[in-house]
Amino acid sequence: MSLATDKNPVTQAKGPFVVGGIMIDFPDLSDIVDSTASKIVMLVVDGLGGVPHRGTGLSELETASLPNLDRLAQMSAGGRTIPVLPGVTPGSGPGHLALFGYDPLKYFIGRGVLEALGIDALLRDGDIAARGNFCSIDSNGILTDRRAGRIPSSESFPIVETVLSTINVPNVELVVLPVQDHRFVLIARGSELSANVTETDPQRTGATPLLVIPTEPGAQKTAEVINTFVAEARELLSDQPKANMLLLRGFSKLPSFPSFAQTYKLNPAAIAAYPMYRGLAQVVGMEVIGTGNTFGDEIRVLEDHYGDHDFFYIHYKHADTAGEDGDFEAKVKALEDLDTYIPRILDLKPDVFVVAGDHATPAIMAAHGWQPVPLLIHSNLTIGDGIDAFSERACLGGSLGTIQAQHLMLLALAHAGKLTKYGP
Amino acid sequence: MSLATDKNPVTQAKGPFVVGGIMIDFPDLSDIVDSTASKIVMLVVDGLGGVPHRGTGLSELETASLPNLDRLAQMSAGGRTIPVLPGVTPGSGPGHLALFGYDPLKYFIGRGVLEALGIDALLRDGDIAARGNFCSIDSNGILTDRRAGRIPSSESFPIVETVLSTINVPNVELVVLPVQDHRFVLIARGSELSANVTETDPQRTGATPLLVIPTEPGAQKTAEVINTFVAEARELLSDQPKANMLLLRGFSKLPSFPSFAQTYKLNPAAIAAYPMYRGLAQVVGMEVIGTGNTFGDEIRVLEDHYGDHDFFYIHYKHADTAGEDGDFEAKVKALEDLDTYIPRILDLKPDVFVVAGDHATPAIMAAHGWQPVPLLIHSNLTIGDGIDAFSERACLGGSLGTIQAQHLMLLALAHAGKLTKYGP
Helix, strand or coil: HHHHHHHHCCCCCCCCCCCCCCCCEEEHHHCCCCCCCCEEEEEEEECCCCCCCCCCCCCEEEECCCCCHHHHHHHHHCEEECCCCCCCCCCCHHHHHHHHHCCCCCCCCCCHHHHHCCCCCCCCCEEEEEEEEEEEEEECCEECCCCHEEEEEEEHHHHHHHHHHHEEEEEEEEEEEEEECCEEEEEEECCCCCCCCCCCCCCCCCCCCCCCCCHHHHHHHHHHHHHHHHHHHHHHCCCCCCEEEEEEEEEEEECCCCCCHHHHHHCCCCCCCCCCHHHHHHHHEEEECCCCCCCHHHHHHHHHHHCCEEEEEEEEEHHHHHHHCCCCHHHHHHHCCCHHHHHHHHHHCEEEEECCCCCCCCCCCCCEECCCCCEEEECCCCCCCCCCCCHHHHHHHCCCEEEHHHHHHHHHHHCCCCCCCCCC | HHHHHHHHHCCCCCCCCCCCCCCEEEEHHEEEEECCCCCCEEEEECCCCCCCCCCCEEEEHHCCCCCHHHHHHHHHHHEEEECCCCCCCCCCCHHHHHHHCCCCCCCCHHHHHHHHCCCCCCCCCCCEEEEEEEEEECCCCCEECHHHHCCCCHHHHHHHHHHHHHCCCCEEEEEEEEEEECEEEEEEECCCCCEEECCCCCCHHHCCCCCCCCCCCCHHHHHHHHHHHHHHHHHCCCCCCCEEEEEEEEEECCCCCCCCCHHHHEEEECCCCHHHHHHHHHHCEEEEECCCHHHHHHHHHHCCCCCCCCEEEEEHHHHHHHHHHHHHHHHHHHHHHHHHHHHHHHCCCCCCCEEEEECCCCCCCCCEEECEEEEEEEECCCCCCCCCCCHHHHHCCCCCCCEEEEHHHHHHHHHCCCEEEEEC
């Protein structure tokens, strides 16, 4: 992964941005947004929400010892966010876009682009990115394993570098970058490429990998390029024991979204140790500052650059990782670790401090969940809702109620005194 | 009513269905819906929600002794549904469509069609149905009573059969079916009929019944047919003491809605003792199984067919009937009766058991109400929200929050493991 990072600094998503409404239900925010000196810090705890443990009846947040977050809850307004709709589990893309105020059903980042963002890959406007999987086929070309036995990075990275990276197709520049295990990213760069092509993954074993078909007339060239690449790869991979074929999904271009900075009249900064979250922030036009490896690094970056911006998105990953692993105790520990950093954020005295999550990742589900996510907003207008702790149940009783995540930015701006009256 | 039922088996609404989004706010559910073996039972308690009794301060649910529903509440996720919008009281059509996941402001079933569904009348694609009222006019043709003194069925049914059913109009087949008291249904069958015509009811006494006027060019023939029928009827009814004229409202065709089964990748079954609710289920493409007369019959049908489907809509009517009658005690009794059947549903061990209502029918209003309706979802992910009873107030504190009824299906699917992640 470092290989990709070193070769490909993050330079994507400098615009151009579309001017337009980012919420379906509030088309023109510029009428009511005001630029002021106040500062907002939005801490996004990935996979924040949980579900009670079957044994104790307590969720991860309720089990954890969180003296600082509990004290913060006691002097904040509490509530819950619904990332997309009740029952709908978001991926990281929709989960973050909603917190940034973008209607997640209107704005969409494709799987290929997100995978590329996740390894800090260079994406230029017009590039097509796809997520690739190595897979296994039998002598008749029938898929026997869609993930090639989940071969480890130590086996797959050399195949990407020595095999896939050598493939040339006329009239287009192809870049293949390893991701992890059986996964890689294919980027096609050239004129007149289109993401409107079908995927090659039949989504089941027992079938043959599919040809790419254009779904619009302008995608003919792209389909030919991809099919040529796949045919060549198949030949070159034929003597591999497991990874003797590949599948491509989620063809997509870097989208042109309205600018977060322009929409909210903010000078926003993003701090995230994991590349995908830096990429998501850049897609909406935030400036990425610092790329440390730990949350402690992130906090230091926040402290060092606190004078330079009026909005900070800071991302905490480990709650999600532990939840995805189905490790209840590890998620409890991740939340307790996070708690120790809260005083350092409060010491900066942000005018508004938001603690939110992009989605729940209940450890008992070992996956993202659809559940409403706990939320706190602390400002000089909050003195506490009678909530005594930071948890799913406590926040259910908070004054913010249960809101759509895409409306959170409005509340953050309002608490910061950055929203004027709507209508006379 | 049995007359209409016997002559006209339910055969409507076998499609064709429109492929498309059934919620305005989630255009393509097929991306995230997964077909699995899990089973969902949705119990719709008609008119479920209520309002506290002035004397005791307790609602119908709070007054009733509901040991089984209370126990269920203690191990479920609770919440409330808003059928349409805050303050908006739904009819049975919008109330049910919302629970089935159809945006009730986008999908509409006309008054004529709903009245026909309520008597199990045969409706074919293209038929025009209207709700008819007998009424009284004076010698100048001025309306003196829009409901003909609410003449009883014993008087009105013979008039329908011996007078209205004898009327012939060229180029169209007319079917007139009695409903109850002063009400009947007119069905016009033939080519090139349109529901886009005005109503004949001026909505007040002191005016004359109106001529039907086409509101689109293609409705000329229909307007002529209806006006001819009304003129003929007026002559034939002229010697009736009360029912000497008729009014027609709600001209409508059986709508083409997206298929519930296709949208949710379910094999859905509907169980309802009352025809209208079977008809509503058929309009969205559910298979009606069994047409017993009591809720006990319905439960037996559920038990007998439990292996054949993965989604069951089962309808309980009496809470609404008692509420509409303004009979608080009868509604309490209806809820207590329902409670005794809950163990038989739980014995089937559905993966997801939803208890919902299409709307409130508070006894003190003696009518449908707009109030949020209590909701329970029980699955292997619920262990209770701290709710100790099934009531409006208890459910207000539940983790599901107060949601739009049209999103309930998403939650039911999510709890059943039938929804995959939205977006990468």
